[in-house]
Amino acid sequence: MEIGKIYNENCLITMGKMPNEYVDFVITSPPYDDIRNYNGYKFEFEKIAKELFRITKQGGVVVWVVGDATIDGSETGTSFRQALYFKEIGFKLHDTMIYYKNNPMPQTGNRYHQHFEYMFALSKGSPKTFNPITEPTKYQGLANMKNRGQNGSLDYEKVERTTEKKVGNVFFYSVGGGISTKDKIAYSHPAIFPEKLVIDQIKTWTNENDLVYDPFMGSGTTAKVAQILNRKWIGSEISKEYVEIANTRLKEYTLNNLFILK
Numbered sequence: 415m416e417i418g419k420i421y422n423e424n425c426l427i428t429m430g431k432m433p434n435e436y437v438d439f440v441i442t443s444p445p446y447d448d449i450r451n452y453n454g455y456k457f458e459f460e461k462i463a464k465e466l467f468r469i470t471k472q473g474g475v476v477v478w479v480v481g482d483a484t485i486d487g488s489e490t491g492t493s494f495r496q497a498l499y500f501k502e503i504g505f506k507l508h509d510t511m512i513y514y515k516n517n518p519m520p521q522t523g524n525r526y527h528q529h530f531e532y533m534f535a536l537s538k539g540s541p542k543t544f545n546p547i548t549e550p551t552k553y554q555g556l557a558n559m560k561n562r563g564q565n566g567s568l569d570y571e572k573v574e575r576t577t578e579k580k581v582g583n584v585f586f587y588s589v590g591g592g593i594s595t596k597d598k599i600a601y602s603h604p605a606i607f608p609e610k611l612v613i614d615q616i617k618t619w620t621n622e623n624d625l626v627y628d629p630f631m632g633s634g635t636t637a638k639v640a641q642i643l644n645r646k647w648i649g650s651e652i653s654k655e656y657v658e659i660a661n662t663r664l665k666e667y668t669l670n671n672l673f674i675l676k
């Protein structure tokens with residue numbers, strides 16, 4: 415396999431060339447529920463899921479970002495079906511995380527605005543890497559008993575402490591033109607990841623030099639982020655047009671090892 419390459423082919427073909435237990439981490443967003451037709455390409459979910467299980471290393475993680483279309487007045491539930499299928503074939507449903515869009519497309523009708531997609535973290539065994547994102551937590555507490563007060567009461571010193579705690583599993587991102595990425599060319603693709611989402615997930619589940627794979631590479635977001643974060647990467651993308659967009663986008667990040675997030 416060639417590292418640092420987007421294979422312009424069905425991901426089943428790319429995965430077919432990979433040995434068992436090859437990649438450390440997968441992050442991807444499949445074309446779901448025919449919401450967009452991506453030039454007419456279809457994908458075979460069950461075969462792809464099984465191949466993902468085969469090529470993922472023990473302890474590796476697949477982050478599957480997906481939502482449901484509403485068809486005939488009902489959400490399809492495809493996301494749940496897929497998550498349960500991944501379990502059936504051996505993955506653990508390690509964490510059902512939420513990708514919350516701060517500014518979704520407004521919707522009319524008798525439903526609330528659709529603000530989120532699922533990010534199913536599926537692991538092969540227990541995840542071998544977990545570098546949690548943390549946030550400061552500030553609390554005031556009573557600590558360090560100073561002395562016994564005159565009336566015998568215990569006298570504590572009031573302290574303010576700052577520590578770090580793991581963030582929750584709802585991840586908030588602003589999306590859209592100029593926000594998901596600064597790379598204008600990426601918007602020639604209709605459904606790109608916000609870069610920050612990929613940064614957070616790659617940092618969480620991998621270490622430097624790990625191998626990251628995206629079977630539906632689209633505009634190349636996973637490749638760009640992996641490159642910048644010093645992870646190895648491979649991608650598949652069936653559409654020639656999108657591979658060209660991704661390669662053009664990636665040029666400035668892969669040339670001269672310019673690891674700078676724009």
Ligand SMILES: C[S@@+](CC[C@H](N)C(=O)[O-])C[C@H]1O[C@@H](n2cnc3c(N)ncnc32)[C@H](O)[C@@H]1O
Pocket residue numbers: 423424425426442443444445452455456457458603605606607629630631632633634635636650651652653656
């Ligand atoms: C939701 S988009 C991925 C967007 C990507 N996450 C990004 O940030 O640009 C899904 C992509 O999968 C591609 N695709 C569909 N079926 C495929 C297949 N069987 N193998 C590889 N790519 C496929 C589509 O052309 C589309 O670009």
